[in-house]
Amino acid sequence: MAVRKKKKDRRYSKGCNNQALLPRGSKGWPMIGESFEYFGAGWKGHPEKFLHDRMSKFSSLVFRTSLMLEDVAVLCGPQGNKFLFSNEKKLMQPWLPTTIAKIFPSSQETFNSGNSKFRKLLINVLKTEALQQFVPIIGDVAQQYFESKWKGKKEIMAYELAKTFTFELACKILLNIYDPELIKYLFGPFEAIGKGFLSIPIDFPMTPYRRAINAAKFIRKELVAIAKQRKIDLNEGKATPTQDILSRFIVYRDENGEFPGEDEIADQIQGLLIGGYENMSTTCAALVQFLAELPEIYHGVYNEQTEIAKCKAPGEQLEWSDLSKMNYSWKVAREVIRLTQPSQGYRQVMTDFMYEGYSIPKGWKVYWTALSTHKNPELFPEPEKFDPSRFEGNGPEPYTFVPFGGGAHLCPGKEYARLAILVFIHHLVTKFKWEKINADERIVYNPLPHPAKGLPIRIYPHIS
Incomplete structure (x- = not known):
C-alpha cells in the first residue's frame, strides 16, 4: 500500500511550543470570512444562533472563526467570561476593528490603553453615592419627556422617542446642556454615527459609513468647542467643577499634576455619549415592548410603582431611597437586558497563551459576547421565556449574567x-x-438590537 504524504496541518501554530493545536472552527469564505453569517443571524433576530451553532459543532468553550478580516477566537460560557475578565492587560488588550477605528481615529489610542487616565475618575463620579446628585435631574428629564412626547398623543414611535430621552439625559448629565435646540442639533450627527457604526464599511460619498465618519468629525469639533468654553466658564465662576462630568474632566489632574487637553476630553465625552444613549435606549424601548406583551408582568411593575407614587406629594420627584423599593421592577429590567443586550467586544492577544488545551497566538483577536451565556439553555432554562424570577435570591450563577462586562473593563456606568x-x-x-x-x-440586531419597525404603540393615559 502506498504511503500517503501527510499534508501540513494548518491547525497548528508556528509560534507555540509543541506545535499546539489551534481552536477548532471555520475561517469561512476568502476575505469575508464568516461575517455574513454573523450579521445575518442578527438581522433575523437571533444573533445567538451564530454562536450556539458553532459551540455545538466545534466546542462549547472556544472556537475559531474569521470576522472583519481577522483570525478570531471566541471564548464561550462562564469559563470564557471569567478568563477574559481576569486577564485584561495581562494576556489581552482592548481592540477596535479598523472599520470602527476609522470613525473614531483619535480615540484608538485611549481605547487601547483602557482609558486608564480617566477611568478612576469616572468610576468615582458614577459610583452609587455620587449618583445621588443626579436623581432630581433624571426625574425632571423623565417627567418632561412623558409630558411633551407621550401626553396627549394617540400613537407614537416608541423606539425613536426612547433614543431622544436617553440622549437628552446623557447631554444633561455629561455636559449640563439644557438647550433643546442644541440637543437636537447634536442628536442628528449621533444618529448618523449609530446608523453607520457597524454598517458595510464602504467609504464612498453618501454611504452610511462615510456619513458616520463625517458625523464623528463634526461631533468631536463641537465637543472641543464646548470644552473650551466650559474651561472659560469655570475660570470665571460661571460653572462649578462638580456640576457635570465634563467639568470634572476639565479640572482633573493626572499623577503628574497635568490637566487633560480639550481634544482628549472631547474623545472621552464622545464615547460616553454614545455608550450612554445607544444601549439604554434599546433597553427602554424593549421594556415598552415586553410590558405591552406581558400583562401580568406589567401589573406587577405597576403595583410596585404605584405604591411608591402614593407616598409622594403631587409633582414630588423620586428620591434615592425610593429606588431600593423597586425590587421587582429591577428584576424585570434585568430580564429585559438579558434578552436584548448583546454585550460584546474584541480584545487583541498580546502574547501566546493556552486556553482549554488550545493555543491562542499573539496577534489574534478574541471576541467576547454575553450571548454565549444569556441565551444558553443550560444556564437559563427556556432562555426565550421572560422570567424575572431568575433574579430572585442570589440570582444567576457567577459569570453567566454579564451585561456590563467585568474585570478591568467593567462598565463604569452600570x-x-x-x-x-x-x-x-x-x-x-x-x-x-x-x-x-x-x-x-x-x-x-444590526448588530445592536432594535425593534424591527420602530415599535409604534397606541397609548392611553391612566385616569386618576
Missing part, C-alpha cells in the same frame, strides 16, 4: 444605567397604558 432605567419605568407605568400596533413586531 449604576447610572440602573438609576435611569428605574426612573424611566416609574414614570412610564404610573402615567400610561399602551398596546403594540404591530402585534408580531420583533427585535432584530
